[in-house]
Amino acid sequence: MLIREWFVRLALALVLLSTQMATTADSPDIVLELAGQLTGADHESYKEVPFDVPAGVKRITVNVSYDRENRTVVDLGIFDPHRFRGWSGGNKATFSLAETDATLSYLPGPLPAGEWTLILGIPNIRTDTVANYRAEVVLEFGMSANSKGFAPSPLNDNADWYRGELHTHTAHSDGSCLRQSGSNGPCPVYKTVEAAVERNLDFVAVTEHNTLSHHQSLNELQMAFDQTVLMSGREITTFYGHANIFGTTEFIDFRVRDHQINSVLQAASQLGAFVYINHPGLPSGEVCMGCGWIAETDYSLIDAVEVVNGSVIDSGAGLLKSPLSGIPFWENLLNTGHKVTAIAGSDNHNADLRSDSGRRTAIGEVTTVVFARTLSQQDLLEGLRSGRAFIDLEGSADRFVELRAEAGGEHALMGETLVVAAGDDIRVTVSAQNTPDATFALYHNGALVNVELDYVRDDDLLETTITLQATGESEWLRAEVVSTQGKVLLMSNAVYVNFLD
Ligand SMILES: [Zn+2]
Ligand SMILES: [Zn+2]
Structure with a gap:
């Protein structure tokens, strides 16, 4: 009897089974394995399972499993060292939290170092039942976090050509569209995604000016739109030019002065991001503030150039041969020894626009078609980086x-x-x-x-x-x-x- 009690107490205590350091340099994740037992004494109680989070963690992912025999049920929630961070009850076995996105039921935000507490709520366990539980907590650092996008796995496992839209804006920056009343107003992210789906695109990126507030909307929508990769991008918007950045959800300081953009490009590079210059041929100064690319630039940090931009075409600048197009800029980079991919984007600011508008800023009117190993954000970006891609100026199927x-x-x-x-x-x-x-x-x-x-x-x-x-x-x-x-x-x-x- 005494021995059994001792065994159960030991098992009930938090057991740190292992702390593993992954071996690859770009993925120094820590995996905590927390395990224990529940008994009849835990019926209708909340068990606290603490774990330590070191500084610098960018994403926390929790996977919980337990013995479900005899109708044992475990609910889940979590607190950070200071506050409540969400509760998913019995509806999710896996969840993750990061600064700008979190599994629904959970609150995105900073991940403070210190003691976090996983809560196991036990609405039912029978008196004579002993159930093992196991919680795997993955702590991701640096560039490994968020590069994969919001879909948990590829939406198509085939290596293939995929068509998509790389440049759009919603209400999270200056995108507007028709509201319920019929007047124009801030345009919600779902309308951009719906327009892309209507156009049969395989992927669509939302690239707001400097902000990161759209990530959680994309994260939420990705669950429902499970055939279209929703890419979180941002348009770094400076006084000396605009550049789209993909593959990281980290803040990158855009507040550069005196034409010095390399700090932005270096930060993006260290985060493993994909970076391209937008509409470089537009003018700068009072006629179009910050539009053209006039920054002092280390072009070895640039992956691609937006040679076709829908809003440039719609402005009447001509399709390709105009100096306002991005083609001369791109060709000049190639001629000076820089291997950069040519891509296109509509630069849509109104998700209601459709093909029949005759506007190249309609979502999917100009597309980038890329060969990727799978339909996933990571592989699409890898394909774009490799240059195995082309531009479809009429967004054909x-x-x-x-x-x-x-x-x-x-x-x-x-x-x-x-x-x-x-x-x-x-x-x-x-x-x-x-x-x-x-x-x-x-x-x-x-x-x-x-x-x-x-x-x-x-x-x-x-x-x-x-x-x-x-x-x-x-x-x-x-x-x-x-x-x-x-x-x-x-x-x-x-x-x-x-x-x-
Ligand atoms: Zn721009
Ligand atoms: Zn834009």
């Missing part, structure tokens, strides 16, 4: 363009680099799908390749191949698919030759 360079049995696709000796032949193939009657424009180091192209047309496939001689220097190629009316339908990313970046 099915158009494709691919660019391929071959030499000496090796080949490179968009975003990849081919290494070739000076004087060797490079065979460059452009192919497009679902663009009947279109033609190609091929650019080499920013200049139009002025040769007659021979087309192979086979049902919905369009293809051409030309041969160039390698110069032995850094070179790059890109292609546009152009309609018979002269409209650019698709823009490829670059294939690089002998590029060192």
